[in-house]
Amino acid sequence: MTLEVRALNKLFATGADKSVGIKDVAFTLAPGKFFTLLGPSGCGKTTTLRSIAGLQEPDSGYIGVGGRPFYDSSRNISVPLNERGIGMVFQSYAIWPHMSVAQNVSFPLRVRPDIKLSGAEIESKTRKALAAVALEEVYDRPATRLSGGQQQRVALARAIVAEPQLLLLDEPLSNLDAALRETTRAELKRLQRQLGVTTVYVTHDQVEALEMSDEIAVMNRGEIVQLGTPKDIYLRPVNRFVATFIGTTNLLAGSVLDAVAANGIGTVRLANGTLIQSVFPAKQQAGAKVEVSIRPENIRISAKRAAAQDGENLLHGTVALASFLGSMNRYEIRCGDLLVQTSALADAEFPVGTEVSLCFAPRHTAVVAD
Ligand SMILES: Nc1ncnc2c1ncn2[C@@H]1O[C@H](COP(=O)(O)OP(=O)(O)OP(=O)(O)O)[C@@H](O)[C@H]1O
Ligand SMILES: [Mg+2]
Incomplete structure (x- = not known):
């Protein structure tokens, strides 16, 4: 079902005229x-x-699923939670310790007034939900006799039953x-695809978000600051907050050479005079102070004074720090007054003091606003 959220507000007073919560949260989510x-x-x-x-209860706004309003402050509509047909796993997962796994999972089927099922039907649906999270064998077990990971899967089974x-x-x-997080992440994504259920997932873990999502809303201080596909968010962060929250990036300060239209490619002059070609997600006037973001893994490092090719950006510098990270090496390169982070596969080694050239494509370089 389509989920539509419009201009959603909920503020909590914190005293001293300050409030926290959410402001004007809005997004539309296609079915599945x-x-x-x-x-x-x-x-x-x-x-x-x-x-x-x-x-x-929010302060104001609209929430609708499949065209049906669940909450609409302008029409005084607020559908009670047990009529919303939603499955939920809470942040502090709660499975009930005094119940068996089967009792936990079947709970929604037993308490919802709109669901009238026989004992056999309840058991069959419960087994199906447990099978979906690969936990059929613990059906009769007390819920407390499970590992943390199994308990979270039971909570998930209960949410989908x-x-x-x-x-x-x-x-x-x-x-x-x-380790378990990584495997469960993949399982969860597979399960969601298989069920085809529209899902809103909450995390503060960027790797999780990038791997699992069709779309991501990056939030900061109660507001959505960027909405887009994982690639959009990672490669075209709209501002400094998103660029630094999602992964590691280099931010190079400079000023815009000539006015550039939104989504165009333009030139930024760094403080040391170097010219950098970059994507401009938003339009900018000539002379505007900006930062360009370039990810360490998108910089090619070579141990010679290379010449720029195919319109690539080029910086020259000296290796200031080299760290071994297992699958790759991370370097800090001093380029005059700039310190640039870059990474390379572990078999390419550049000892401290090596003079290197750094090449990166304009399409991997994005101007970010504050
Ligand atoms: N019932 C409440 N009363 C007062 N303030 C609240 C209440 N619930 C949340 N807040 C405040 O609203 C803000 C947003 O809280 P929320 O729980 O939505 O954050 P979150 O993004 O889920 O954070 P976390 O990642 O820590 O779970 C926080 O500043 C929080 O302290
Ligand atoms: Mg939270």
């Missing part, structure tokens, strides 16, 4: 899509999710160790 709210702690992810679920039209997942992998 995997959508992620990504941002630092306190940016409003859970508040957004709880508003969609009906666990919390009633075949929700919308799945809301608030940091569902937060309690897993790094």
Whole structure:
């Protein structure tokens, strides 16, 4: 089902005339899509999710699923949470310790007034949901006799057992160790595709967001600052916050040479006079002070004074720091007054002091606003 959120506001007073919460949150999500709210702690992810679920009344705005309003402040509509047909996994996952796995998973089928099923039907749906998270064998087990990862999968089974039209997942992998997180991430994505259920996923982990999502909304201080595909977000961050929150990047300060239209390629003059060709996501006037963002992995490092080719950008410098990261080496290159981070595969080594050239394509270089 399509999920539509418009101009959603929810503010919590914190005293001294200050308030936090969410401001004008808006997005439209096509049926079956995997959508992620990504941002630092306190940016409003859970508040957004709880508003969609009906666990919390917003101050104003609109939330609709499949064209049906769940919440509309202008018409005084607020559908109770148990009528919204939503499956949810909470941030602090709660499976009930006094119940068996089967009782936990079947809970939504047993308490929802609109679902009337026989005992056999409940058991069959419960087994199906457990099979979807590869946990059929623990059906009868007490819920506490499970590992943290299994408990999170039980919470997930419970969220999908009633075949929700919308799945809301608030940091569902937060309690897993790094290795389990990675495998569960892949499983979860596969499951979501297989069910075809429209999903809103919340995380502060950028790797998770990039890997799993069809679309990402990056949030900061209660607002969506950028909405786009993982590639958009990573390669065309709209501002400094997004560029630095998502992965590592080099930010080179300079000024715009000639006016450039939105999505055009233009030239930025760095403080040391070097000219850099870059994508301009938004239009800029000549002389505007900007920063260009270039990711370490998009810079090609070579141990000679290379000449720029095919319109590539070129910097010359000296290796100031070399670190071995296992699969790759990371370098800091001093280019006059600039310090540029770059990485290269581990078999290419450039010891400290080596004179190197750095080449990077304009299409990998993006102007970011403040
Ligand atoms: N019930 C509440 N009363 C007062 N303030 C609240 C309440 N719920 C959330 N807040 C505040 O609203 C802001 C957004 O909170 P929210 O829980 O949505 O953040 P979050 O992005 O989910 O963060 P985290 O990643 O830490 O879970 C925070 O500053 C939080 O302190
Ligand atoms: Mg939260």
